[in-house]
Amino acid sequence: MFDQFLQDGSNKRTDIYGGSFENRARFLLDATRAVISVWGSDRVAVRLGPSGAFGDMSDSDPEGLFTYVAAELGKLNLAYLHLIEPRVRGNLDDETRSPNPVASQLIRKFYSGTIIAAGGFKGASAEAIITAGDADLVAFGRDFIANPDLPERLLRRQPLNPYDRETFFGGTDVGYIDYPFYEERAAA
Ligand SMILES: Cc1cc2nc3c(=O)[nH]c(=O)nc-3n(C[C@H](O)[C@H](O)[C@H](O)COP(=O)(O)O)c2cc1C
Numbered sequence: 001m002f003d004q005f006l007q008d009g010s011n012k013r014t015d016i017y018g019g020s021f022e023n024r025a026r027f028l029l030d031a032t033r034a035v036i037s038v039w040g041s042d043r044v045a046v047r048l049g050p051s052g053a054f055g056d057m058s059d060s061d062p063e064g065l066f067t068y069v070a071a072e073l074g075k076l077n078l079a080y081l082h083l084i085e086p087r088v089r090g091n092l093d094d095e096t097r098s099p100n101p102v103a104s105q106l107i108r109k110f111y112s113g114t115i116i117a118a119g120g121f122k123g124a125s126a127e128a129i130i131t132a133g134d135a136d137l138v139a140f141g142r143d144f145i146a147n148p149d150l151p152e153r154l155l156r157r158q159p160l161n162p163y164d165r166e167t168f169f170g171g172t173d174v175g176y177i178d179y180p181f182y183e184e185r186a187a188a
Pocket of ligand 1: 048084118119120121139140141142143168169
């Protein structure tokens with residue numbers, strides 16, 4: 001929802017919520033401040049997908065926009081800023097992933113608080129981005145769905161169960177609670 005205001009591919013408003021970065025970011029920042037006023041900044045976080053193209057989302061200057069937004073969010077002492085790396089587009093598996101985690105690398109220069117990066121990470125790339133200092137934490141989506149013991153597997157450098165996209169959005173427990181733990185799989 002906030003993205004529709006942030007990005008000029010969808011935001012065509014001519015009031016104080018449209019036009020400049022400042023105006024397009026106003027709704028997100030006002031809403032974030034309002035939530036902070038209730039819960040406290042240490043319990044509020046924001047997730048941004050600066051390169052997301054879901055629903056035909058686009059912006060004419062994503063770097064300018066999202067670095068502005070990150071800098072403004074940086075003044076709010078959020079619990080964290082969560083960023084979806086450009087390697088992941090929409091909800092599709094993207095085989096043309098860039099090897100470089102550009103989003104966090106760039107945003108880090110404008111945001112000194114805690115950054116969580118997500119999008120196409122494996123154990124080695126997660127370690128690399130944290131070592132580089134471009135993110136403080138890494139979140140996993142699809143591999144976590146398919147691996148109930150993902151942290152343990154990453155720690156022990158064990159192979160991962162492949163995920164089955166067909167069951168991601170299904171209405172049964174299949175694909176949600178039946179992926180095996182490493183020991184179960186090894187014993188099978
Ligand atoms: C089944 C499924 C549902 C998702 N739903 C959402 C969502 O509602 N909001 C969101 O911001 N991201 C959503 N995502 C994206 C993930 O949070 C994550 O950014 C993405 O899967 C990339 O991380 P990964 O490469 O580790 O899977 C979803 C992903 C999957 C696979």
